[in-house]
Amino acid sequence: MKISGLQKLTLLDYPGHLACTVFTAGCNFRCPFCQNASLVLPSKEISQYREEEILNFLSSRKHILEGLCISGGEPTMQPDLTDFIRKVKSMGYSVKLDTNGTHPKLLRELIEDQLIDMVAMDIKNSKESYPKTSGIEILNINSIEESVDLLKEGRIPYEFRTTIVRELHTKKDMDDIGKWLYGSSPYYLQAFVDSGDLIGTNLTGYSKQELIELLEIVSPYLPNASLRGID
Numbered sequence: 001m002k003i004s005g006l007q008k009l010t011l012l013d014y015p016g017h018l019a020c021t022v023f024t025a026g027c028n029f030r031c032p033f034c035q036n037a038s039l040v041l042p043s044k045e046i047s048q049y050r051e052e053e054i055l056n057f058l059s060s061r062k063h064i065l066e067g068l069c070i071s072g073g074e075p076t077m078q079p080d081l082t083d084f085i086r087k088v089k090s091m092g093y094s095v096k097l098d099t100n101g102t103h104p105k106l107l108r109e110l111i112e113d114q115l116i117d118m119v120a121m122d123i124k125n126s127k128e129s130y131p132k133t134s135g136i137e138i139l140n141i142n143s144i145e146e147s148v149d150l151l152k153e154g155r156i157p158y159e160f161r162t163t164i165v166r167e168l169h170t171k172k173d174m175d176d177i178g179k180w181l182y183g184s185s186p187y188y189l190q191a192f193v194d195s196g197d198l199i200g201t202n203l204t205g206y207s208k209q210e211l212i213e214l215l216e217i218v219s220p221y222l223p224n225a226s227l228r229g230i231d
């Protein structure tokens with residue numbers, strides 16, 4: 001596992017769990033609004049933690065922490081992800097996986113083998129706007145659709161979420177996302193905030209009022225939609 005970051009305690013990343021988060025290095029997307037450019041770009045990619053260090057840390061926190069959130073970068077790009085999760089699960093931890101949904105086969109295996117307990121999947125944008133929003137011109141949207149359909153089977157808790165950027169997300173996009181995800185899935189509109197470690201430039205967020213209006217567009221399709229990260 002190439003692990004470039006460890007947040008030793010989080011109350012937010014894994015809902016309902018006292019958890020820590022590991023950030024894997026590398027991603028197959030280049031979302032301009034990515035907050036973790038240093039985890040994603042090969043020129044900056046570095047593995048700062050040996051897997052053994054993480055496992056030792058988890059072992060030492062076994063009686064304090066309940067869960068591990070595996071985020072990125074894109075964790076499903078790690079060839080030894082399954083083995084790593086098996087080791088974490090054997091310690092008694094619950095595992096939440098953050099993913100962009102590009103590896104539905106692996107996602108299905110992890111769910112069927114009961115190795116993950118929750119998934120948060122990014123919905124970058126409407127299908128039509130996925131290439132510009134993911135930074136990948138030629139994109140296999142089928143894999144994203146397959147992951148959406150898999151999670152909607154509801155075998156384990158999950159959420160969909162979209163980081164909303166003024167320059168990338170239109171009202172029409174939000175309407176299309178609503179129609180695509182249609183149903184009772186938990187769905188979060190997340191406000192874009194410039195972390196200072198972005199892949200793209202000249203991106204801005206919507207105001208709170210504008211985000212509420214975008215939420216109103218998706219809510220008829222997705223009654224469990226809400227805003228996240230808005231005061």
Ligand code: SF4
Nearest residue numbers: 027029030031034073
């Ligand atoms: S925001 Fe995009 S580029 Fe950044 S880690 Fe997530 S999927 Fe990869």
